[in-house]
Amino acid sequence: xxxxxxxxxxxxxxxxxxxxxxxxxxxxxxxxxxxxxxxxxxxxxxxxxxxxxxxxxxxxxxxxxxxxxxxxxxxxxxxxxxxxxxxxxxxxxxxxxxxxxxxxxxxxxxxxxxxxxxxxxxxxxxxxxxxxxxxxxxxxxxxxxxxxxxxxxxxxxxxxxxxx
Numbered sequence: 103x104x105x106x107x108x109x110x111x112x113x114x115x116x117x118x119x120x121x122x123x124x125x126x127x128x129x130x131x132x133x134x135x136x137x138x139x140x141x142x143x144x145x146x147x148x149x150x151x152x153x154x155x156x157x158x159x160x161x162x163x164x165x166x167x168x169x170x171x172x173x174x175x176x177x178x179x180x181x182x183x184x185x186x187x188x189x190x191x192x193x194x195x196x197x198x199x200x201x202x203x204x205x206x207x208x209x210x211x212x213x214x215x216x217x218x219x220x221x222x223x224x225x226x227x228x229x230x231x232x233x234x235x236x237x238x239x240x241x242x243x244x245x246x247x248x249x250x251x252x253x254x255x256x257x258x259x260x261x262x263x264x265x266x
Contacts, residue, residue: 113159121152138228150250157257 103123110116124147131140196203213230223229231239 111165113163113165114156117152117155117159120155121148124148124151135225136227137225138231154253161257 103119103126107116107119107123110119124143128140128144128148131137131143200206213234214226217226217229217233218224221229221233223232
């Protein structure tokens, strides 16, 4: 699918392949017992992202423009500076899997030992997100919902209603 997405010039087909890839990824997450991640991937990747991309295609064209059709230096410069800042920000992170990393020194052991017993949920990630971080997760969902409503309002702002 990745090769098809890169090789196709019809943007509608690219959007559809992207949505299919997200749904297949959600199925793989379910197979790995990460149901919460699968739900998020299906809702965001297969659902809202596909709808927003199709909405964008409805307002624009469905064929890719040729290379260098709209080459602008400022957006490229912004992306390069942002990428460099993100890479610089990760230089002092602990090594992957380091048992002495700060994340392993606080509540992780408590969550692993107590979560199945105190919450009754066998999946640790789901127990942490739904029980220990329930208000935080609700806040994140509220932000995503508000952003979605804002995008819908912005996309609908250019339409005028005809008076009959």
